[in-house]
Amino acid sequence: MNRRSLFSAFLLTILPRPSHAGLIENIFSKGKSWDVIVVGAGAAGLSAAVEAADNGASVLLLESQPEIGGNTLISGGFYASVDKKRQEKQGITDSVELHVQQTYELGGRLGDPKLVRTMVTEAQESLEWLEKLGMHFQPRVFELYGAHWPRAHIPVLPLGQGYIRTLADACVKRRVELKVKSEVREVLTKDNKVIGVGAYCGNEYKQYYARRGVVLAAGSFAANPDLIQKISPKLKGLTTNNAPGSNGLAMLAAEKVGAKLVNLEFIQCLPGCPPGNKYRVRFHNDVSHFIFVNKNGERFIREDSPRDEFRDAVLSLPEKYGFIIIDDEGFRRAGILVQKEAVKAIEGGEAWKGETLKELADKMGVPADNLIRTVEDYNEGVRLGKDRLGKKIHSLTLPIAHPPFWACYAGMTVHYTEGGIAIDEKTRVLNKNNQPVAGLYAAGTITGNVHGKNRLGANGLADAIVFGRIAGRQAAKN
Secondary structure (H helix, E strand, C coil), X not given: CCHHHHHHHHHHHHCCCCCCCCCCXXXXXXXXXXXXXXXXXXXXXXXXXXXXXXXXXXXXXXXXXXXXXXXXXXXXXXXXXXXXXXXXXXXXXXXXXXXXXXXXXXXXXXCCHHHHHHHHHHHHHHHHHHHHHCCCEXXXXXXXXXXXXXXXXXXXXCCCHHHXXXXXXXXXXXXXXXXXXXXXXXXXXXXXXXXXXXXXXXXXXXXXXXXXXXXXXXXXXXXXXHHHHHHCHXXXXXXXXXXXXXXXXXXXXXXXXXXXXXXXXXXXXXXXXXXXXXXXXCCCCEXXXXXXXXXXXXXXXXXXXXXXXXXXXXXXCCCCCEEEEECHHHHHHCCHHHHHHHXXXXXXXXXXXXXCHHHHHHHHCCCHHHHHHHHHXXXXXXXXXXXXXXCCXXXXXXXCCCCCEEEEEEEEEEEEECCEEXXXXXXXXXXXXXXXXXXXXXXXXXXXXXXXXXXXXXXXXXXHHHHHHHXXXXXXXX
């Protein structure tokens, strides 16, 4: 079965069309309409709603879950942008061209170059926009795991709370209307133009109409295990760190009205909770602070490898998991939330603390001599500025040297689906002929031609904010 047939079959099982859905007459007299409808209340959707309102549109925001926030709320909250002010204070050299090059090249040259450049060039202005709305970031940046350069901004509030609070407050001030528990499963059209959406509110089906445009920002399909398994059988059974609303239903509804889906086979994983375990400890956030070892206590891949290569290396291990090791300096820098995760995991027997590397190894069940030798070898590489496996060593890289030492299980968890709806630089949804689907826009993780096969760490929120804003403006002006 080809991919097109696969999705058609999948749609038939999850998107029942009411008998009246195709018989839309005098639609604007049958229910209240808005200028713009935004689907999804994460960072992309909220940004779209704010910009649409600022451009004179009345806005309806539909969220499938009982509360707003989506994946943004539970994300690490890191935002990638070139930032001369912060980076120069830390002795970091960066440029827009380097960020563009890394995003495009490490994505296998499969992202749309225009979209890559748009995201990168507008990331800093969107960061400043967030700050003007009232969001606060720490004065330093760092190299997030999988980011390949120290340009990840750290919000003052934990995780993605700052984004959601700031943007939700902006929506309230602009009188954006919000409806939660409204899962969009249908895109409505008339005369080859998108005119609204059909949503299920519990068992009740409702239609909402848009005079200017619909923005789809409902997230990825990373929390849909059936769809993940159909597309990538090797990922069957993996856990996910995504919110439940990341089920792909809005994406599939868009396909039914002609949207082109691209790069669906590229699914990103991060170190996380192995199948059968309960705890995820994010010791991996800062790539300059940790090492990754196998059951023999040995490193087998550089920690700053592209995320797709790292995923495949871990899944090729017999156990399909390894261990992350940090020292107390790395632990203290990890932040209070990660520290709390570690304490809970230690209590549950899925993380460990040792005053010596031998004690730590014994608790982990790995050969102590091997682990000690691995750490000594790594520390020597940090001292010399040249790692045996090729990890980039710079002034921010820490040796594993200060007791107590910490470790946790780390399997692969489904984190991000790079594929989705194809858009252009104006966020217009494209059909299979690369022509815009009239009245339909998309932004955030529901889209599929920004990152290629591998998304850089912290580019996700930059993508969501930049393209969410563009989508809101474009829909309002339509």
